Amino acid sequence: MTTTRTPGTADPRRTSTAPDATTVWRRARGFLLALAVLIATGVAIAAFNSGKNHAALDPRSTDAAGSRALAELLGERGVTTRVVTSTREAARAAGPDTTLLVTSPELLSPDRLSTLKAATDRSGGRTVLVEPDSSSLATLAPGVRTRPARSDEVRAPACTLPAAVTAGPAATGGGNRYTTDTPGVTACYPDGDEATLLLLPAPSGGDTVLLGSAGILLNETLAEEGNASLALHTVGTRPQLVWYLPSLAEAAESGRPDEDKSLFQLIPAGWGWAVFQLALAAAVAALWRGRRLGPLVTERLPVVVRASEATEGRARLYRKAGARDRAATVLRAATRERLAALLGVPAAQTHDPAVLLPAVSAKLPGPAPELTTLLFGGTPADDAALVALADHLDALEREVRTS
Structure with missing residues (x-):
């Protein structure tokens, strides 16, 4: 059976979000490099100290207290x-x-x-x-x-x-x-x-x-x-x-171990250098993870959804929840922003009735409708009133745009 694909839809073979081998290597190579450097440093230090024995009076030790x-x-x-x-x-x-x-x-x-x-x-x-x-x-x-x-x-x-x-x-x-x-x-x-x-x-x-x-x-x-x-x-x-x-x-x-040694004396020699190495490694890792070496790259989405489909989906959710107040608020806010852009109203005063309403009234050629109720009114009583509100807002925007 031959599978056909509707134009505009995503190829199902390319919708997987699982990282491929190249992506995994690109993400892990920095960590692996840091781990390799840390291991190499540890091996070098171990080799350098291989001939040392930190016991006092030890004839194999090259420390100051060795022999x-x-x-x-x-x-x-x-x-x-x-x-x-x-x-x-x-x-x-x-x-x-x-x-x-x-x-x-x-x-x-x-x-x-x-x-x-x-x-x-x-x-x-x-x-x-x-x-x-x-x-x-x-x-x-x-x-x-x-x-x-x-x-x-x-x-x-x-x-x-x-x-x-x-x-x-x-x-x-x-x-x-x-x-x-x-x-x-x-x-x-x-x-x-x-x-x-x-x-x-x-x-x-x-x-x-x-x-x-x-x-x-x-x-x-x-x-x-x-x-x-x-x-x-x-x-x-x-x-x-x-x-x-x-x-x-x-x-x-013998029952006489080194009972008078302090906590720091009981810690093996070289602990300070080890703590410094760990702190340095943590700082390097923080700089590596927080670096910005170029502009942001747009990520390819696995699925592309048209704006009309997203709008319809949100409208259905509003209707299912009975959220006419929220839908009316979104419609009025979007209309006010577009009208403010057309009339040159500053963005900070877009939702200020004392500034926006006079600008809209001055742009209308005929008698102005009840702009306060239309742009800053309350919640519609039912779905029909919500549809009528959307039509009136759309008509007001067309009239301002063509005048």
Whole structure:
């Protein structure tokens, strides 16, 4: 069967309002481009930070509080650095040719401290404890007392320990100070009657170093004073260095997690930069969506309706609703606007009887009808009166137009 189409009607194949592939691509390409840029930026930042670890005293971290610089210097001198995160790994790695560096002994539980002490006593190697507190010293270095430092000044070694003599003054201020009555202990970098660095010999032939300040191990201070020399001669005396970073699980098990940290300290590093990126992306998206790059484009309507059909449809709706008042108001308002345009009445005074009525009366050649009722009257009584009103308005407009 052949389908015919009446002239003037829309092609049914072109009346669909669903967007085609071209329209979808045109609308989505900006968003996809912004998403691609965001992903590329994230990948670039991740790649840039891939070599970083933001934990303090981490030999893999290039942050100011990391120790990557020291690990690189040790590697150049043939010392192999290995990172462990559990007490079991640290105890297993201890040996005569190994230096065991414990970065946060205060985070370990008593059981883990005992395991570590037993392993280091029989290893014959060196153990370096960074800023140990009184609770960890009770197990790892009995007989040693500690208290916080009084100042963070650079201090001279004031001892005969070769590593300290070679390094000279170092940034050993801050952290903790130690004192002991145990014989055979070497105390360096004194602060009054206390010392920042203690060397305690072990019966098995090894030794334990108490380092009261971590400043000589950090990237940001390694190049100051004699810090680098002191660090290399303290943790680089054996061919292998086991760097023990207690894990978060071990810290939580000890019952002493970082309880004094503020909310902002608990937020991962770099959060400010991430918030700035999100704000910038939101601003760019707002500018993109609100742009005006040219004049408005007329949208092709799926169906074209003739004005006469729209008028008839509205008239039927008025009749069905019995809205003679609304229909009469629309007819009178439209007539007044057309008359005002013909008579040169200002647009602001189109619906002002005191201005429009004299202008219309002056234009009529014969006696004027009841213009006030015709142009500004009330609601017709019935449909016939409404039709008569439309005829009278039309006749008045023709008369003014032809006069």
